[in-house]
Amino acid sequence: MSAPRWLIAPAVLGLALVVLPLVALVVRLDWASVPAAISSHEALSALSLSLTTAAAATAVCVALGVPLALLIARADARLAGVLRAVVTLPLVLPPLVGGIALLFLLGRSGLIGASLDTVGIRIPFTTGAVVIAQSFVAMPFLVIAVEGAFRTAGVRYEQVAATLGASRWTTFRRVTLPLVGPSLVAGIVLCFARALGEFGATALFAGNQEGVTRTMPLAIYTAFNGGGIGQSTAIALSLLLVGVAILVLLAMRGWREDVAL
Amino acid sequence: MSELTARVRAHRGGFELNVSLHAPAARTLAVLGPNGAGKSTLLDVVVGRLQPDRGDVRVGGRVLSDAAARIHLPPERRRVGLLSQAPSLFPHLSAQENVAFGPRAAGASRASALQQAQRLLDAVGLRGLEDRRPARLSGGQQQRVALARALAARPDVLLLDEPFAALDVSTAADMRMLTAETLERTGTTAVIVTHDVVDALSLGHACLVLDAGRVIDGGGLESVLGMPRSPFVAALAGMNLLQGVSQGNGVVHASDGRVLHGHQIGTLSAGPHVFAAFAPAAVGIEPRGDSEPTSAEAGRTSLAAVVEGWELGTAGIRVRFAGGVLADVAPAEFAGLHLRRGDRVRLGVNATDVSIYAAQRPVGDADPSPARARSTGTRPLR
Numbered sequence: 001m002s003a004p005r006w007l008i009a010p011a012v013l014g015l016a017l018v019v020l021p022l023v024a025l026v027v028r029l030d031w032a033s034v035p036a037a038i039s040s041h042e043a044l045s046a047l048s049l050s051l052t053t054a055a056a057a058t059a060v061c062v063a064l065g066v067p068l069a070l071l072i073a074r075a076d077a078r079l080a081g082v083l084r085a086v087v088t089l090p091l092v093l094p095p096l097v098g099g100i101a102l103l104f105l106l107g108r109s110g111l112i113g114a115s116l117d118t119v120g121i122r123i124p125f126t127t128g129a130v131v132i133a134q135s136f137v138a139m140p141f142l143v144i145a146v147e148g149a150f151r152t153a154g155v156r157y158e159q160v161a162a163t164l165g166a167s168r169w170t171t172f173r174r175v176t177l178p179l180v181g182p183s184l185v186a187g188i189v190l191c192f193a194r195a196l197g198e199f200g201a202t203a204l205f206a207g208n209q210e211g212v213t214r215t216m217p218l219a220i221y222t223a224f225n226g227g228g229i230g231q232s233t234a235i236a237l238s239l240l241l242v243g244v245a246i247l248v249l250l251a252m253r254g255w256r257e258d259v260a261l
Numbered sequence: 262m263s264e265l266t267a268r269v270r271a272h273r274g275g276f277e278l279n280v281s282l283h284a285p286a287a288r289t290l291a292v293l294g295p296n297g298a299g300k301s302t303l304l305d306v307v308v309g310r311l312q313p314d315r316g317d318v319r320v321g322g323r324v325l326s327d328a329a330a331r332i333h334l335p336p337e338r339r340r341v342g343l344l345s346q347a348p349s350l351f352p353h354l355s356a357q358e359n360v361a362f363g364p365r366a367a368g369a370s371r372a373s374a375l376q377q378a379q380r381l382l383d384a385v386g387l388r389g390l391e392d393r394r395p396a397r398l399s400g401g402q403q404q405r406v407a408l409a410r411a412l413a414a415r416p417d418v419l420l421l422d423e424p425f426a427a428l429d430v431s432t433a434a435d436m437r438m439l440t441a442e443t444l445e446r447t448g449t450t451a452v453i454v455t456h457d458v459v460d461a462l463s464l465g466h467a468c469l470v471l472d473a474g475r476v477i478d479g480g481g482l483e484s485v486l487g488m489p490r491s492p493f494v495a496a497l498a499g500m501n502l503l504q505g506v507s508q509g510n511g512v513v514h515a516s517d518g519r520v521l522h523g524h525q526i527g528t529l530s531a532g533p534h535v536f537a538a539f540a541p542a543a544v545g546i547e548p549r550g551d552s553e554p555t556s557a558e559a560g561r562t563s564l565a566a567v568v569e570g571w572e573l574g575t576a577g578i579r580v581r582f583a584g585g586v587l588a589d590v591a592p593a594e595f596a597g598l599h600l601r602r603g604d605r606v607r608l609g610v611n612a613t614d615v616s617i618y619a620a621q622r623p624v625g626d627a628d629p630s631p632a633r634a635r636s637t638g639t640r641p642l643r
Contacts, residue, residue: 156349162336163308163343164414166366171337174362178353 025239030232037236045211046219047240053127053215054195057134058142061191064135065142066184070176072143073150084147091140098136099204106132106205129206130213134195141194145187149180189252193245216241263417263450265290269316269326271306278302278474284418286321287448289441291455291465291482295493299474300454304420307452308343309336320417320450337366342416346423348407350395356406357382357391363414381409385439401432408440412447419444421453425460437463458486458497470494478622488526488618489538492585500538501586504620507535513617517584521562523615534620542576543614544588546598547607560612568604571595582608 037043072083090098106113106123113123123129157179161171177184199217206213208222216237223234265284272278278299284290294300305311307318309325317327320340326333350359360378365371382391385405395403404424411419424440425433441464444451453464461468461482468485470478470493478490489495495502505515513521513535521537547563566582573579578595580588588608590598600606 156347157351159310159336160343160349160351161362161366163341163416164363164366164410165337165340166362167337170366174365175351179351181353 022242025235025242029235029239033232034236034239037233038240040233042210042219043233043237043240046214046216046237047244049127049130049211049214050196050216050241051244053130053134054192054198056131057138057195058188058192060131060135061139061142061195062184062188065139065187065191066146066177069143069147070150070172072147074155084144087143088140090137095137095198095200095202096204099133099201102129102133102136102201102205124205125207125209125213127206127212130202130215133201133205134198137198137201138191138194141190142187145183145190146180149183150176153179186252189248193248196241196245196248263321265307265318265320265418265450265452267303267307267316267318269306269313269318269328271302271311271313273302273305273311276302276474278306280471280474280476282452282469282476284450284452285466286450288466289444289451289453289464291453291461291468292471293456293458293461293468293494293497294454294471295456297473298471300471301422302474303471304343304422304452304454307418307420308341309334309339323417340415340417342411342414342419344404344407344411344419344421344424346426348395348400348403350398350403350406350410352395355392355394356387356398356402359395359406360410360413362410367414377413378409381413382406384443385409399432401428401436404428404436405439408436408443412443412449417450419449419451421451421455421464423455423457423460424453426455426457440464456497461497480622488536488616488622490536490620490622495538498538500540501544503537503586505535505537507533507617511612511617513537519564521564521610521615521617522560522612523562523617524612526616526618528619535617536620537615537617539610539615541574541579541587541589543610544586545609546580546588546590546594546600547609548598548604562608562610562612562615564608564610566606566608568600568602568606570602571600582606 068083068087072080072087075083093101103110103124105111106116106129108114108117108122108124116123123132153176157175158171161175162168166174197217198215199221202213202215203218203221208214208218210219214222220234220237220241223237264286266282268281270277270279276299280299280303282290282292282303292300292303302311306313306326312333313326313328315328317329318325323340324330324332324334325339325341350356351362354362357375357378360381361371361374364374364377369377379391382388385408387402387405387409390398390402395406398406404427408424421440425436428436437460443449444464451464453460455461465482468479468482469476470485470491472491472493478485478494485494486498489498489500489502492502503513503515503519503521505513505521507513507525511523511525513523515521515537523537523539564586566584566586569581569583571578571580574589576589577591578589580590580595580600582588586608598606
C-alpha cells in the first residue's frame with residue numbers, strides 16, 4: 001500500500017532540511033584552497049587526534065557498554081527500565097551540561113578529581129579527558145543497540161550451550177556475542193560517529209589545545225571564529241569530517257549486508 | 262555405566278512435583294503424561310534449571326543435586342544433554358560447527374572436534390550438508406543436527422523433550438527410528454518425555470506416567486498400556502476404561518451402577534476396586550436401546566448408552582457415547598444403524614474382550630527397572 005499523497009510535501013521538506021545545509025556548505029567552498037587547508041599541519045593534527053580519540057572512546061564504550069547492555073537485557077523488567085533510562089541520559093542531555101558534570105566529577109576540586117589531584121593525577125584538559133567526554137556522550141548509542149539485540153536473542157541458545165557443557169564464559173564468547181554481531185557493529189559505528197562529532201562536552205571538560213585536545217569539531221569552531229586559519233579552512237575541515245562520517249556509515253552498510261541472516 | 266535416579270520434590274509457582282524415577286544405564290525411560298502433568302518441571306530439575314526442594318538427582322555415582330547436602334550443579338557441569346522440540350541450532354554456525362560445539366567446549370582441538378562432528382553428521386545421514394547454516398536446512402534435517410550435536414557432547418544422560426512433536430508425520434517417523442537406533446548403538450541412557458504413545462513404543466524400554474506432578478503408574482510398556490489405570494493412559498492405549506468394584510467371577514459393578522462381565526487378570530488381592538478395560542473395536546452396537554437388557558446373557562456385557570457423536574477413526578467409524586465409552590464400527594455397519602445424536606442404544610461386549618484387573622498396580626510391578634530394589638519404584642518422597 002502506498003502512502004497518502006499529501007505526505008509527500010512534508011517528506012520532501014524533511015529531506016531538504018537534512019541535505020540543503022550540506023549543499024550550501026559545498027557551494028560556499030573555495031575549491032582552490034581545499035588542498036592547502038586539509039593538508040595543513042593544524043588540520044592533520046586535528047584529524048589524527050579525532051580519529052585516535054574516537055577510536056579509544058569506542059573501545060571504552062565496547063568494553064564497558066557490552067557488559068552493561070547484557071546486564072540490562074537480563075534484568076527484570078522494572079530494573080531494566082530504570083537502567084535504560086539512566087543510560088540514555090547523555091543522549092538527551094545537552095553535551096555542554098555533560099562537560100560541566102564531568103568537570104564537577106573529575107575536575108581538580110571535583111568529587112573524585114580532588115582525591116586524584118592529591119596523588120598527582122589531573123584529568124581535565126588532557127587527551128584522556130577528550131576520550132572520557134566522547135565516551136560519555138557516545139555510550140548510549142552502543143548500549144541501546146546491543147541491549148535490544150541481547151533481549152531479542154533471549155536465553156534459549158545460552159541454555160542449549162549449557163546442556164552441551166559450555167561454561168558461561170565460553171557461552172558468552174561463542175554464542176551470546178556472535179548472535180548480536182550485526183547490532184554490535186551498528187552500535188560501534190554509531191558510537192564512533194558520535195565520538196567523532198563530539199564538541200560541547202569536550203570543549204568544557206578538555207579544552208581546546210592544539211595537538212592535545214583540539215579535535216576536528218574544535219578545530220572547525222576555532223577556524224570559523226577566525227582564530228588563526230580562515231573560514232574557508234573551517235568549511236574544508238567540515239567537509240572532511242562529513243566525508244569521514246559518510247565513509248564510516250558506508251562501511252557499516254557493507255558489513256551489515258554481509259552478515260544479514 | 263550411567264544410570265539416572267531422581268527422587269525429588271520441587272515446586273514452581275503453585276505447582277508441586279513429587280517424583281521418583283529411575284532410568285537404567287543404556288536404556289530409555291519414557292515419561293508419559295497429559296499437559297500440565299509436570300513433565301517440563303521434571304526435565305528442568307534433571308537438567309539443572311530448577312533446584313529441588315528435597316531429594317536428590319544422581320547419574321551413575323555422581324550427585325547432580327542433593328537438597329540435604331545443598332549440592333546443585335549448574336547445567337553445564339551435569340553432563341546431561343537435552344534434545345527439545347525446537348532444534349535451537351546456533352544460527353551463526355554451520356551444521357558441522359554446531360555439532361562440534363560440545364567437543365570444543367570440552368577442550369577438544371578445533372580439528373578433532375570438527376572430525377568428530379563429521380562422523381556424527383554422517384551417522385545421522387547428513388553427509389554433504391555439513392557447511393550449511395541452519396536456516397538452509399529443513400526442519401527434519403535441523404532436528405538431525407540437533408541430535409548429533411547433543412550426542413557429540415557425550416552426555417551421561419540424554420533427555421528428549423517431545424523431540425518429534427514439531428515435525429511432519431513422515432519426517433517424525435524417520436527421525437523416531439533414527440533416534441531409537443542411535444541411542445541403541447551409542448548405549449545412551451535416555452529419558453523421553455512425550456504424550457505420543459508411538460514415541461514411547463519406539464524408544465522406551467519402560468515408562469512412567471505422570472499426572473498433576475505425581476507418578477500415577479509405571480512399569481513395562483506392555484503392562485502399563487495393556488492394563489491402563491488412568492483415563493490418560495486408556496486414551497493412549499486406545500481402550501475404554503471403567504472403574505468399579507469386583508463381585509468375583511469376573512463380574513464388576515461399575516461406579517455408575519452398570520454391570521460388566523470380563524476375565525480377571527492376576528489375583529485381585531489388592532482390594533475389591535478394579536478397572537475394566539476393553540477395546541472400542543470389541544464393542545457392538547445394538548439399536549432399540551429402550552428395551553431392558555435381555556436376561557443377563559452369561560459372558561456378555563450389555564450397557565445402555567446415549568450417542569454423542571462420531572468421526573472417522575483409524576478402524577472405521579469411531580462412535581462416542583455419553584460417559585466416554587467409544588466403539589469402532591465398519592462404515593457399512595454404521596450406515597445400517599441409522600444413528601442420530603442423542604439416540605439410546607445398547608452396547609454389547611464379550612467377556613473375553615473385557616480385562617478386569619486390580620486398581621492398584623502390584624508393588625514392584627511399577628518399577629521400570631527389574632534390576633533395581635523393588636520397593637523404590639514410584640513411591641512419592643515424604
